Amino acid sequence: MRDRSESFRAFEYAGFSAVAFVAALLCVCVGSVRIRAADALAVIWNSVWSLPLPEGVSGPIIMSVRLPRVLCVALSGASLSLCGAAMQGLLRNPLADGSTMGVSAGASLGAVIALAFGVTIPGLPFAGTMAMAMVSAFLSLLLILSLAYRLDRALSTNTILLIGVIFSMFAHSVISLISAFAGERVKTILFWTMGSLAGSTYVNVIVLLCALVVCGAAVLPRARELNAFAIGEDNARTVGVNVRRVKLVILIAVSALIGVCVSVGGTIGFVGLVMPHITRMLVGPNHRRLLPASMFGGAVFLMLTDLLARTIIRPLELPIGVVTSLIGSLVFIYIFAKTRTAR
Amino acid sequence: MMLNVEYLGVSYGGKAILRGVEFSLRAGQWLMVVGPNGAGKSTLIGAVSQGAPYTGRVLIDGKDARRMRPRDLAKRVGVLAQQHSVGYGFTAEEVVRMGRYAYSGGWPRASSAEDTAKTLDALEQAGLAAFRRQSVQTLSGGELQRVFLAQVWAQDPAILLLDEPSNHLDLLYQQQTFDRVQTWLRQPNRAVLSVVHDLSLALAYGTDALLLDCGKAVARGPVRDVLTRDALSRVYNMDVHGWMRRMLSQWD
Numbered sequence: 001m002r003d004r005s006e007s008f009r010a011f012e013y014a015g016f017s018a019v020a021f022v023a024a025l026l027c028v029c030v031g032s033v034r035i036r037a038a039d040a041l042a043v044i045w046n047s048v049w050s051l052p053l054p055e056g057v058s059g060p061i062i063m064s065v066r067l068p069r070v071l072c073v074a075l076s077g078a079s080l081s082l083c084g085a086a087m088q089g090l091l092r093n094p095l096a097d098g099s100t101m102g103v104s105a106g107a108s109l110g111a112v113i114a115l116a117f118g119v120t121i122p123g124l125p126f127a128g129t130m131a132m133a134m135v136s137a138f139l140s141l142l143l144i145l146s147l148a149y150r151l152d153r154a155l156s157t158n159t160i161l162l163i164g165v166i167f168s169m170f171a172h173s174v175i176s177l178i179s180a181f182a183g184e185r186v187k188t189i190l191f192w193t194m195g196s197l198a199g200s201t202y203v204n205v206i207v208l209l210c211a212l213v214v215c216g217a218a219v220l221p222r223a224r225e226l227n228a229f230a231i232g233e234d235n236a237r238t239v240g241v242n243v244r245r246v247k248l249v250i251l252i253a254v255s256a257l258i259g260v261c262v263s264v265g266g267t268i269g270f271v272g273l274v275m276p277h278i279t280r281m282l283v284g285p286n287h288r289r290l291l292p293a294s295m296f297g298g299a300v301f302l303m304l305t306d307l308l309a310r311t312i313i314r315p316l317e318l319p320i321g322v323v324t325s326l327i328g329s330l331v332f333i334y335i336f337a338k339t340r341t342a343r
Numbered sequence: 344m345m346l347n348v349e350y351l352g353v354s355y356g357g358k359a360i361l362r363g364v365e366f367s368l369r370a371g372q373w374l375m376v377v378g379p380n381g382a383g384k385s386t387l388i389g390a391v392s393q394g395a396p397y398t399g400r401v402l403i404d405g406k407d408a409r410r411m412r413p414r415d416l417a418k419r420v421g422v423l424a425q426q427h428s429v430g431y432g433f434t435a436e437e438v439v440r441m442g443r444y445a446y447s448g449g450w451p452r453a454s455s456a457e458d459t460a461k462t463l464d465a466l467e468q469a470g471l472a473a474f475r476r477q478s479v480q481t482l483s484g485g486e487l488q489r490v491f492l493a494q495v496w497a498q499d500p501a502i503l504l505l506d507e508p509s510n511h512l513d514l515l516y517q518q519q520t521f522d523r524v525q526t527w528l529r530q531p532n533r534a535v536l537s538v539v540h541d542l543s544l545a546l547a548y549g550t551d552a553l554l555l556d557c558g559k560a561v562a563r564g565p566v567r568d569v570l571t572r573d574a575l576s577r578v579y580n581m582d583v584h585g586w587m588r589r590m591l592s593q594w595d
Contacts, residue, residue, distance in 0.1 A: 089431075092430035093430070094430075094431075224441075224444060227433070227441065228444060230429075230430050230431050230433070231429050231430065231433060231441060232427065232429065232430070234394060234424060235427075235441070235491070235494075237393070237394060237413065238392060238394075238417065239417055239441050239442055239445060239494070240413045240414040240415075240416065240417025240418070240445035241413060242412070242413045242414075243413070280431065284432070284434075285431035285433050286433065
């Protein structure tokens, strides 16, 4: 049997990057206006180095519409998938994820409250929405986990899922209530509940990138601790893991990252549930491989889904969150059925 | 003294599970914690390993266990739990390697050649070399218990806490587990604290015993002095001695 070394080698990372690059290029080229790959690359290259753009190619479409969108989609996919993988390991629960646990719903509730009541931080547009989404994501995670813990000290799959679902329903009903009174702002609010990355800007790209770098720096080095949690929390404690601290750091990082993703793209459900699961089937449960592979997988998956969402019934565009939820809920049922019958 | 437990108390929801339990553990000792169901045996292991909130003090090499860093504690104290279930399909080697966590430090120096050597050695010792790359989810209960025993060997603690390690296991596994622990104990500066249900096992392998009843220590000392006919009859509300003899005489 092939020796399964713990982490990936450089050439494997190069392979992942190549696949992600091809997917990104495909997404930049395909759309209402088709662009040749070579032209797209030339436009991007020349724009980066401030060279004159090649003739006959619609540069603005590439540079100010498609590229920022594709980058945002890739970063959101990587972030959500990383969050899902980390939560599934930490809680030893293959169904844990921002959307099944109610964290995404909590984040959108925060964003909607900020939008409807005009919570802003002076000088920084969107910062109020973003901060509210992050704080609200963390508070809902805290609420859900402490409620689950009170009902069931073992924090079993079913308890967490049940409370997550109930909390999601609660959050969504509050969102509906707010939108009923929101008047003109109802359209913006609808955006959060559906999830879309159309109209992404480079500011969004930078925000997502920073969030992914900061939170990734908190999560990725804790792959061994996540392995210990995935084996069992009691076992993690007895082999010397600082259980409380690791749990707190991971949960804060994950909810902050989910909060930022939601504040940029709305609720994009099930990416964080499905991608880590598929990745685990391919590379095994060891988080030193699972976490990086999930990030690449999530980025590629979401880029392709976004491509599908904006091309399948052209010229209309589906919200990406609707497409991922459609795919995701089916896979979710499959996973749930499979893990139940396995026992 | 390797382990000193002073006035240990544990309560859940206002109900006292353990009250004022005191004992100590010297190198070379195998202390058997015995007592009927609900006496607080497993809770005792949980508290000593810092897994349950308690009052009183647990001293390891004279240092308060509460103030020790989890890594330092893990280097001194290893725990083998009663039952295991692993959430995902980790390989036996990955689970055993986790025993080296306290030594190898975190990222990026996540595993050294020494860790690999000790991991493979532990797998070998537990008779698991053939299962090295197999998913633990495909193993039987006895094999899984051996994987976690190997993890404790890899962890290389000085004090081993066993919580009914042979529960639900076949007799062969039971014998192998206890023999392996006994061999391990012969090395210098090692001590074992274990909870057992089977009093014959306690007599056969223990050097000392602690008899618990309703959360209180009724007797402690050399195993033969503690598991006396009178003391057992009182605690178990039956003639344990007579019952054991009757059971075993059937094999004559």
